[in-house]
Amino acid sequence: MTQAEESFSLYLHIPFCRHRCSYCDFNTYTTVGELKEVYARALAAEIRQVAGEVRRPAHTVFFGGGTPSLMSPEALACILDAVRESFDLAGDAEVTMEANPGTVDEAYLAAVRALGVNRLSFGVQSVVTAELALLEREHDFAAVVAAVAAARQAGFVNVNLDLIYGVPGQTLRSWEESLQAVLSLAPQHLSLYCLTIEPGTPMARWLRNGRIAPPDPDLAADQYELACGLLAEYGFVHYEISNWALPGYQCAHNLTYWRTRPYLGLGAGAHGFAGGYRYVVVKQPRVYIRRMQQGAGGEFPLSAAVAEAHQVSRREAMSDVVITQLRLLEEGLDLVAFAERFGVSLDDAFDGAVTRLMGWGLVQADNGRLRLTEKGRFLSNQVFYWFV
């Protein structure tokens, strides 16, 4: 494929929330809701600016946040119009929107669906009241049930649910309870994330002052193993370290990340990887809006709002291939393609790291593909260290 023909994924960031959850360190704001409409116009402008005169193919769009479901259908329409105008969006393109249960009803979801959104991702996190309270989520499980039902009514076939494990106070049993409860809603896709207590979050403070106990890594490992077993029984394919899908429902957008393919990051704080650059857009919505109102873009894919960009070196590119593609448990890393692209085998490029890791049973190679072993899945950092 030549550069112009390569198909892109578009990540669109919506940096608004009604409330910031206790574990969250994402780029989101709770006090600038009145900016939503003008933000949508700025985002549309950025999409047009980045695309320029070339109408490049695109195959996925992902509204992430923040809480994209706080945006009105009109605002979303404004953004998606810009996407369709500036990109050659495939007819079967996957268009995902993240949503919080409790922020959506059937009418809203139907309107969103009519705009072309065809995949929903709900942040469920837990079904246990005490855990939801600690995470400072604003919904309860009843709201999740209602939201998923509304999604189905509105015609959504492809629904993802997010859950979090490793939550202080969570047990193996309560985790199983959450898993069973979400499975009863028949999702097509599940993302299970281990809680990371990020510095600067309320949770980090609670940990420091002893209000919560430090996470137990062994319990998290047990929870992970439990999920692996249970989801396999339900026919889910464990295709990425933290992601499971029914056959045919893997998230095409996320696969772009893991396959080290190009994606455009648009909107405040979004990250992109395209045209040989990795870059990040300014975080503050007001700054973002001002920049998009005033500035001219740089060379593709850098818009006026890009805060930092660097060209990916050969070494970094090699390392990126490993730390993204090895996350794909089924697909793994194509060793032949690697050697062809870089002119050196992966093992040689990293001083025998592959051989060493195989010896430790963390990775295995067959049919020219390198994959994490079952043991390696939950120890992936121990593998990746050797490649950074």
Added chain:
Amino acid sequence: MEQSKIRNFCIIAHIDHGKSTLADRLLQVTGTISEREMQEQILDSMDLEREKGVTIKASAVRMLYTAKDGETYEMNLIDTPGHVDFGYEVSRALQSCEGALLVVDATQGIEAQTLANLYLALDADLEIIPVINKIDLPAAMPDEVAQEIEDITGIPAEEVIPVSAKMGTNVEAVLEAIVNRVPPPEGDPEAPLRALVFDSHYDSYKGVVAYVRIFEGRLTGQDWIKMMSNDVTAEPIEIGIFSPAMKPVDELSVGEVGYIATGLKTVRECRVGDTITLRDRPATEPLPGFRTVKPMVFAGFYPSEGEDYALLKEALEKLQLNDAALVFEPETSNALNFGFRCGFLGLFHMEIVQERLEREYNLDIVATAPSVRYEVVMAHTGEVRIIDSPAELPDEGQIAEIREPWMHVQIFTPEEYYGVVMDLVMKRRGEFVGQEYPAPGRVILKFDLPLAEMIVDFYDKLKSGTRGYASMDYEFAGYRASDLVKLDVLVNKQPVDALAMIVHRDHAYHRGQKLVTQLRKLIPRQLFEVPIQAAVGKRVISRATVKALRKDVLAKCYGGDVTRKRKLLEKQKKGKRRMKMIGTVEVPQEAFLAVLRLGDDD
């Protein structure tokens, strides 16, 4: 200068009692340095000393003072190191004086270190002039402290001079007392030269600069000299005095204090305590009291990064130029690779060397737990082996007896901490020798204690247990046989030489257990289970397990932020690089210091 107009004196004081400030004032009042040149605490020329608030190297300054009697006097202030590890240097400095200012903090009273030096000064027949400093402070109790001084020294409280060095109050009275009470030096100006080396430093242009007090005869810049302990001869590059900078003079004569820039290449050829005479007209007898100080405490120093080995070697060599007591030789450890076994006068000396390596040479050092020098009597041959590293200890079956160094220790404390001090010393195999009550509410407790028990954590424990009030002094008592065993530590079944220690058999179980518990906390989980064991001989006395790592994953990749993920991985990788490998186990450098944290109470 006419011999009768010379006054040689030193200042005896506890750390922080204001020795340096008083010295500064004396230099100022006598016009030795101007206000403009006045650097704070000029005698402590090294930054490190300033920060630690102690004097490491002695120095000597000549001042000219015109007294109330209208005569001008040559006053030589000889500075003494302020720490117990440098006791021999202190004794030589005292030997070079006829008088001593005993400086006591008006808020603190006399401390053990001061008292020990005071006794040394009395032994050396010095005229003692007690001075109470810091009388400007609100908490000052000059009368009580003066009474305490009277109780201890027998010098009437009325003769004690109250000053505030900081404010400059009453400093002239101190100078007058030196003129009137300290006797002038004796000695025959026509006899062959006998000059006592009481300190030295290395200068890259002038070689070893010996700090000397002339006891007999005279020396000109043209005379060849001879070291009496080793017959080394040299043609001095220059001779001079400190005022306070080095200033060449034509002659140093009896009673005077100054320096000889010997041109010698190592301080080992010109040791403190040696006597310098003339090559062509030598004295028959050296001055009494020369001995070579021997290192008492040993530890392995290893570079954190293996490639710094050559730099560490170079740095140690440079330090050694100035430090005759520092010894080192290459050592190999299975855990820490290549480093040096270093010998020190004491724990404080070790700390100074380590800090200088880190600060002045920017080296990152892993120091193993300090050890002492043992005498091991072999079973069959009766041969006595000297070892200073637990790794060198032969198998138990081959040993007839192990002897370890014991110290005479005196601890000076307010009476209320009597029990605390007793308890601390007894837990460390101490033997009570006696006690004295030199002043009301104060007690001097005398013990004999194995040095090995003092070098880890003892002084800190003493200080914290007595809320900082106790002070300590010690000297070598001799070797004694003890029931000692080697405590081995095995990580993943492999003995780790850098963690081994020699302990009393009765303590082996307890120490082993504590060490294993500490190590389990310090060694991060690995890809496999890691057993940690403590063993005496073949017998495992304690064990713990570091469970295998099961989870090390970055679960979420927020909006495709691969760069952040990479940064986290790079950071963690950097941490891993600093670890030391024991077989296949990654051990953080802190683990090697675990031995230092084996408190004895909990």
